Amino acid sequence: VTYPRRALRQSMAWIHGWLGLLAGWILFAMFLTGTASYFRPEITRWMQPELSGRNAPPARAAAAAARYLSAAGKDDVQWFVTLPDARSPVTHAYVQPKPDPAAAPRRRAPELLLDPVTGTPVTARDTRGGEHFYRFHFQLQLPVLWGRWLAGLCGLFMLAAIVSGVVTHKRIFADFFTLRWNKGQRSWLDAHNASAVLALPFHAMITWTGLMTLVLMYMPWPITANYANPTTFTEQAYDFGGEDAASGRPAPLADMGALVRDAERRFGGPAGRMVVRHPGDAAATVAVYRGAGRSINARGPSVTYSGVTGRVLSQTGTGGPALATAGVLLGLHVAQFADGPLRVVFFLMGLTGAAMVGTGLLLWTTARRRPGAAPFFGLKLVERLNIGAVAGLPVGMGAFLLSNRLIPAAAEGRAATEVSAMFWTWGAVALAQLALAPRRAWAATFRAGALVFAAVPVADALFTDRGLPGSLTHGDALFATFDLSMLAVAALLAFAAARAGRAPAPARRRARAAELAHA
Amino acid sequence: MLEVALLSAAGCVLLAAATHRLRREAGADRPGERRALRLGGWALLLSALTASGGGLGGEWAVRFAGGFSAGGLAAVLALSRWPATVLAPVRWCVAMRRGAGAR
Numbered sequence: 118v119t120y121p122r123r124a125l126r127q128s129m130a131w132i133h134g135w136l137g138l139l140a141g142w143i144l145f146a147m148f149l150t151g152t153a154s155y156f157r158p159e160i161t162r163w164m165q166p167e168l169s170g171r172n173a174p175p176a177r178a179a180a181a182a183a184r185y186l187s188a189a190g191k192d193d194v195q196w197f198v199t200l201p202d203a204r205s206p207v208t209h210a211y212v213q214p215k216p217d218p219a220a221a222p223r224r225r226a227p228e229l230l231l232d233p234v235t236g237t238p239v240t241a242r243d244t245r246g247g248e249h250f251y252r253f254h255f256q257l258q259l260p261v262l263w264g265r266w267l268a269g270l271c272g273l274f275m276l277a278a279i280v281s282g283v284v285t286h287k288r289i290f291a292d293f294f295t296l297r298w299n300k301g302q303r304s305w306l307d308a309h310n311a312s313a314v315l316a317l318p319f320h321a322m323i324t325w326t327g328l329m330t331l332v333l334m335y336m337p338w339p340i341t342a343n344y345a346n347p348t349t350f351t352e353q354a355y356d357f358g359g360e361d362a363a364s365g366r367p368a369p370l371a372d373m374g375a376l377v378r379d380a381e382r383r384f385g386g387p388a389g390r391m392v393v394r395h396p397g398d399a400a401a402t403v404a405v406y407r408g409a410g411r412s413i414n415a416r417g418p419s420v421t422y423s424g425v426t427g428r429v430l431s432q433t434g435t436g437g438p439a440l441a442t443a444g445v446l447l448g449l450h451v452a453q454f455a456d457g458p459l460r461v462v463f464f465l466m467g468l469t470g471a472a473m474v475g476t477g478l479l480l481w482t483t484a485r486r487r488p489g490a491a492p493f494f495g496l497k498l499v500e501r502l503n504i505g506a507v508a509g510l511p512v513g514m515g516a517f518l519l520s521n522r523l524i525p526a527a528a529e530g531r532a533a534t535e536v537s538a539m540f541w542t543w544g545a546v547a548l549a550q551l552a553l554a555p556r557r558a559w560a561a562t563f564r565a566g567a568l569v570f571a572a573v574p575v576a577d578a579l580f581t582d583r584g585l586p587g588s589l590t591h592g593d594a595l596f597a598t599f600d601l602s603m604l605a606v607a608a609l610l611a612f613a614a615a616r617a618g619r620a621p622a623p624a625r626r627r628a629r630a631a632e633l634a635h636a
Numbered sequence: 637m638l639e640v641a642l643l644s645a646a647g648c649v650l651l652a653a654a655t656h657r658l659r660r661e662a663g664a665d666r667p668g669e670r671r672a673l674r675l676g677g678w679a680l681l682l683s684a685l686t687a688s689g690g691g692l693g694g695e696w697a698v699r700f701a702g703g704f705s706a707g708g709l710a711a712v713l714a715l716s717r718w719p720a721t722v723l724a725p726v727r728w729c730v731a732m733r734r735g736a737g738a739r
Contacts, residue, residue: 291655291656293651293652293655294648294651294652294655294657294658294711294712294715295657295712295716296712296713296715296716297716298716298717307716311709311712312709315704315705315708315709315712316705316709318701318704318705319701319702319705322701413695413698449698454695455698456637458637458638459637459698459699459702462637462641462702462703462705462706463702465706465709466702466705466706469705469709
């Protein structure tokens with residue numbers, strides 16, 4: 118049997134169209150929530166308005182936290198302490214208590230929020246905060262392994278779509294500055310090309326590095342072939358240290374502040390976290406890790422001290438070339454090294470990624486719609502899924518933020534309720550739009566999003582003692598910027614609703630029409 | 637960071653002015669003028685690259701890619717909406733150069 122040969126560009130266009138469509142809805146959600154995650158600490162801070170903004174240097178916060186934790190549980194196995202920085206003003210501590218064989222197995226202890234100056238626990242409303250968007254963008258609210266595999270598969274599709282899209286684009290340089298408005302399918306193609314081509318380095322980088330961050334899960338074979346026990350690799354590669362037992366002889370902890378200051382001198386920058394093993398025991402150790410922001414490499418060096426004498430036990434750099442490369446790839450993806458303006462640029466580029474995927478999904482339907490002809494089932498299905506994903510997800514994200522202010526601060530299980538609010542709202546909107554004709558459904562869903570986002574600063578003013586006017590008066594930049602951003606998103610969605618509700622301009626079909634569609 | 641985005645946007649505007657689609661709005665009909673615009677565009681992009689230099693190893697590349705993308709997108713959006721207004725300074729410069737050449 119012989120098959121007609123397709124030109125390379127045609128084959129690539131076919132691949133680009135179908136891979137983009139199959140993964141498009143998930144990729145859109147990954148891009149949008151991942152983009153929001155660039156401001157993960159800021160979102161969390163806004164969602165915990167009870168916390169004051171007073172800050173302390175990491176060394177002082179470490180000493181204060183150690184004082185409190187020593188008094189609270191001297192025979193704990195381990196403390197994981199994330200030290201405060203400019204973006205997150207409180208100390209976060211996870212305590213691993215000594216296992217009690219008589220007690221029933223219990224869930225992981227909750228995170229403690231400690232005042233950086235006094236070390237005492239501070240109370241704030243329970244919320245997942247920005248962490249929810251971050252986790253969702255690669256776990257998709259599925260069981261962890263399923264979510265990560267699905268995200269990886271979609272990432273792989275995205276990478277293939279990027280490569281095939283570049284090959285497909287015949288006039289990539291000629292069309293570099295072309296964006297024509299109000300011309301139907303041609304406009305969607307221009308918008309897809311402009312968002313894809315101009316931010317191509319970002320899209321390729323973020324997709325590739327996203328895949329690489331989970332590469333050990335997707336391809337574990339080099340480790341299983343070389344290590345009898347995979348945890349040995351983790352211990353050696355990331356200096357997690359062995360499971361040294363406690364000596365059983367009590368001994369006071371060294372001055373944590375002095376250890377952190379010494380580590381910072383060695384790093385040449387601020388410490389980010391510390392792990393204290395067997396506090397209060399003669400065999401106690403303290404590992405101090407460098408904070409983000411000093412290097413693109415997300416895995417910084419660490420120093421391990423004796424927790425009693427303060428003697429340096431070991432010091433690690435950034436590892437060998439392979440580990441350093443992995444650290445840089447991770448660092449590029451999470452962009453913790455980026456200062457404010459660069460982070461804003463990363464955020465904008467993330468939005469262009471979402472725009473690229475969204476316009477690609479719209480292009481698929483626009484290219485297949487024929488004037489006067491009834492849409493076929495697949496077209497109707499894709500159109501409805503597009504509305505549910507592209508216009509519906511922002512409504513859900515807005516509902517998550519709005520619910521933070523509407524659910525009472527002391528309510529039981531409020532963190533889970535906030536997350537449920539996002540998905541119930543998203544689901545409800547995706548179903549409700551089925552009752553309307555597509556064009557009205559687009560407009561109504563965008564309008565709903567605009568209303569939800571506009572309601573966020575209103576609820577902030579009504580249910581907290583902050584509010585936009587107060588934040589502006591007191592010079593609280595984070596809260597003011599957040600509320601203004603919500604209004605900006607609301608305005609953007611209202612603009613989208615107005616545009617989507619308009620009747621399309623009559624399309625003029627041209628001989629090059631086939632070239633305009635990717636598939 | 638802002639200067640990288642601004643230099644990139646200006647470079648993109650000059651390169652766009654030399655394209656077939658926009659050269660009329662830029663008033664650059666002659667091949668020599670378009671060559672000069674391209675040269676100026678690349679020079680601005682090169683200065684954006686120079687302005688991206690940071691203290692951290694490799695961060696300059698991230699800054700340049702980010703700034704170029706942001707500036708380029710802004711240029712494309714502006715050119716798509718108000719091509720004559722955006723290209724007015726280019727048109728003015730081309731006219732000045734012609735005037736100087738005629739004298």
